[in-house]
Ligand code: G3P
């Protein structure tokens with residue numbers, strides 16, 4: 001799965017990055033979503049777009065029209081989730097949509113996401129992931145049969161990374177930061193029965209390590225071409 005699209009070679013989370021991921025042989029893409037001030041779902045990693053555009057604007061405080069005027073790299077515009085589904089649902093076997101929000105409330109992004117999934121009949125092709133279990137709970141209530149991925153990393157806050165969440169959420173997969181494996185107390189996560197989606201795997205050495213484990217269902221990488229070649233070999 002191409003992380004933020006083919007983000008090693010194209011501007012992350014853009015239509016260009018998703019198109020390149022397809023050309024390079026990815027089975028799917030991973031992307032991040034936020035809600036704009038005027039209630040549109042846009043695809044971007046950061047809640048403040050300074051790193052990407054140079055302009056210190058928060059997505060939640062900006063309209064889609066305002067954001068569209070900015071360059072997200074190589075002249076690419078910020079995509080909406082609708083545009084990604086429209087252009088790529090048929091091309092990929094999986095689209096991993098990460099809901100970005102750390103608070104208890106997130107202004108209804110899940111309701112909009114549920115509508116978008118319905119509009120594009122996208123349920124079978126989408127896995128929704130989040131570090132925030134409250135986001136996943138809301139998605140689960142709105143779209144009960146949707147596959148969920150519970151994201152875990154060391155930096156997650158203590159409530160969010162409580163080991164009880166998987167039994168509440170019953171996610172399809174645990175989407176684990178590969179670095180958790182280095183720590184004995186986290187390594188047990190890799191022994192649970194859930195399918196594992198591992199991120200972000202960018203070196204050949206790490207790719208070989210995770211390919212060899214048969215409980216790893218997906219590997220998320222910025223280099224889908226390198227991973228594809230290695231899998232075929
Ligand atoms: O889905 C895995 C990965 O995308 C989570 O981290 O910061 O790249 O969104 P981040």
Ligand code: CA
Pocket residue numbers: 030031032098
């Ligand atoms: Ca992400």
